[in-house]
Amino acid sequence: MAALSNLKITNHQITLVDQVEEKLLDYFRVMKLKPGDSIPKEQELADALGVGRSVLREALSRLRMFGLVETRTRRGMILTEPSILGGMKRVILPRILGDEALFDLLGFRVALEIGICELVYNNLNDKHLEDLENIVNRGVVFNYGEYTPVSEYEFHTKLYEITGNKTIMEFQEVIRPVSVFLKEKFKAYFLPVNMEIEKTGKRVTHMDLLDLLKKKDKKGFSQAMVKHFAPYYSFLRKKNHSNGNN
Amino acid sequence: MAALSNLKITNHQITLVDQVEEKLLDYFRVMKLKPGDSIPKEQELADALGVGRSVLREALSRLRMFGLVETRTRRGMILTEPSILGGMKRVILPRILGDEALFDLLGFRVALEIGICELVYNNLNDKHLEDLENIVNRGVVFNYGEYTPVSEYEFHTKLYEITGNKTIMEFQEVIRPVSVFLKEKFKAYFLPVNMEIEKTGKRVTHMDLLDLLKKKDKKGFSQAMVKHFAPYYSFLRKKNHSNGNN
DNA sequence: TTATCCTATTTGTCTGACAAATATAAAATA
DNA sequence: TATTTTATATTTGTCAGACAAATAGGATAA
Numbered sequence: 001m002a003a004l005s006n007l008k009i010t011n012h013q014i015t016l017v018d019q020v021e022e023k024l025l026d027y028f029r030v031m032k033l034k035p036g037d038s039i040p041k042e043q044e045l046a047d048a049l050g051v052g053r054s055v056l057r058e059a060l061s062r063l064r065m066f067g068l069v070e071t072r073t074r075r076g077m078i079l080t081e082p083s084i085l086g087g088m089k090r091v092i093l094p095r096i097l098g099d100e101a102l103f104d105l106l107g108f109r110v111a112l113e114i115g116i117c118e119l120v121y122n123n124l125n126d127k128h129l130e131d132l133e134n135i136v137n138r139g140v141v142f143n144y145g146e147y148t149p150v151s152e153y154e155f156h157t158k159l160y161e162i163t164g165n166k167t168i169m170e171f172q173e174v175i176r177p178v179s180v181f182l183k184e185k186f187k188a189y190f191l192p193v194n195m196e197i198e199k200t201g202k203r204v205t206h207m208d209l210l211d212l213l214k215k216k217d218k219k220g221f222s223q224a225m226v227k228h229f230a231p232y233y234s235f236l237r238k239k240n241h242s243n244g245n246n
Numbered sequence: 247m248a249a250l251s252n253l254k255i256t257n258h259q260i261t262l263v264d265q266v267e268e269k270l271l272d273y274f275r276v277m278k279l280k281p282g283d284s285i286p287k288e289q290e291l292a293d294a295l296g297v298g299r300s301v302l303r304e305a306l307s308r309l310r311m312f313g314l315v316e317t318r319t320r321r322g323m324i325l326t327e328p329s330i331l332g333g334m335k336r337v338i339l340p341r342i343l344g345d346e347a348l349f350d351l352l353g354f355r356v357a358l359e360i361g362i363c364e365l366v367y368n369n370l371n372d373k374h375l376e377d378l379e380n381i382v383n384r385g386v387v388f389n390y391g392e393y394t395p396v397s398e399y400e401f402h403t404k405l406y407e408i409t410g411n412k413t414i415m416e417f418q419e420v421i422r423p424v425s426v427f428l429k430e431k432f433k434a435y436f437l438p439v440n441m442e443i444e445k446t447g448k449r450v451t452h453m454d455l456l457d458l459l460k461k462k463d464k465k466g467f468s469q470a471m472v473k474h475f476a477p478y479y480s481f482l483r484k485k486n487h488s489n490g491n492n
Numbered sequence: 493t494t495a496t497c498c499t500a501t502t503t504g505t506c507t508g509a510c511a512a513a514t515a516t517a518a519a520a521t522a
Numbered sequence: 523t524a525t526t527t528t529a530t531a532t533t534t535g536t537c538a539g540a541c542a543a544a545t546a547g548g549a550t551a552a
Binding site for chain 1: 263267271274275278279280281300303304305307308311312314326327328329331332333334336337338339341342343344346347350351353354356357358359360361362363364365368409411412413414417465468469472478479483484
């Protein structure tokens with residue numbers, strides 16, 4: 001049923017701070033507080049929860065981190081609208097995350113990028129096409145038909161931007177280091193794949209994608225995007241990569 | 247260029263805790279620490295950074311929250327592999343997030359769900375088909391051809407599961423409250439849309455999706471998924487929804 | 493050699509203190 | 523009286539010290 005119930009097997013014992021954090025979030029929920037609403041001062045909260053101010057502050061520190069609460073001296077604390085991916089940003093440290101997590105993130109990114117095709121197509125206007133054209137025209141290919149990281153970045157960032165979805169845009173920024181890191185770490189895999197694609201002329205270029213958008217060919221665009229990401233799909237399908245240090 | 251550079255305009259002044267948090271993350275990066283590696287004890291870190299132990303602990307509390315560090319009494323602290331979406335889980339509080347953020351999350355979810363089609367298709371095996379069949383067979387429709395939340399949940403969760411991507415699965419769990427909340431809040435929008443779909447016989451059912459998977463019709467499956475989510479797309483296209491309180 | 497106990501160390505928590513900032517009240521000025 | 527300035531009180535940010543609980547590692551006993 002709940003396939004993910006094993007995610008919360010926290011080995012380390014639950015500390016007071018954890019409990020207070022939970023209690024605070026519950027408090028916000030129960031009181032139906034909204035951004036802008038003020039919450040009691042530290043001492044009051046600490047007393048109400050029966051903990052020291054330091055414990056309360058450690059819990060508050062967590063909530064402050066993703067902008068769920070804001071405090072100004074003497075003015076008390078107010079609830080604010082949190083940054084959804086703010087927390088994620090901090091823990092995306094490719095050198096600390098294990099390969100499995102990194103692969104999952106790459107798969108996540110690729111899936112999302114395919115998934116936005118519909119949104120891109122729905123939102124597309126002439127200004128977007130013009131911008132994309134400029135990006136494609138100044139795009140630089142550096143070896144075996146691969147785009148430079150900057151060109152690649154500009155083009156796909158523009159696609160995200162066209163969706164008009166800020167969370168998706170932010171996600172792209174957060175997850176970029178992972179793609180860059182994996183491409184570098186496993187270049188022994190990607191290089192020959194790219195050479196093969198180049199040789200067989202099967203590459204889907206940014207220009208191709210743009211042309212399909214210009215032609216208002218929705219299905220063609222979606223399918224071309226899938227092809228464009230083919231190297232990643234084949235990479236992810238082979239789960240047993242060596243460490244890339246050969 | 248950097249379309250998101252305005253994300254960090256933090257109004258509130260940067261506190262010592264924020265700085266220490268940054269310094270700690272830098273320290274991990276620079277020292278190339280990996281999960282399992284131990285880090286200096288609190289007092290040493292505090293002294294090294296020239297701050298009190300309480301400030302250091304507030305920063306550590308944040309890192310502990312996503313499982314980036316773990317501490318055991320007397321045994322010191324060790325780095326651990328963080329939970330990528332752990333932070334996100336905490337701030338997805340539909341009643342606190344604004345409508346724009348909620349819409350963005352819904353769009354994110356729909357895009358991702360469309361995007362996983364390729365991964366689902368790639369990973370699909372007979373056991374998966376059997377499981378899906380069971381889920382579809384015991385699925386319950388409750389009004390105007392709409393599935394009950396449980397049936398809907400089971401089917402789509404299974405699709406996520408087939409991808410074999412833990413981050414994607416976890417994401418589904420995190421974001422579910424948003425879909426549920428929005429569907430309830432804006433049922434005045436969704437109800438007539440669903441009635442219309444039912445009347446015109448254009449509904450793509452879970453059975454339809456399963457049949458396409460059985461037939462190994464990849465393109466058909468992807469396109470059917472887009473149709474299956476049509477109500478959401480049309481909902482998101484109309485940005486100026488009233489508060490749903492009419 | 494193995495099992496048990498002791499001690500020192502480290503984290504978790506509490507309390508009290510003070511500086512900095514500022515909302516509010518009080519006082520001074522036009 | 524209305525407005526500006528000043529003073530006070532309050533609240534957060536930070537530090538320091540204390541102690542309990544847990545336990546690693548050594549000392550001691552079997």
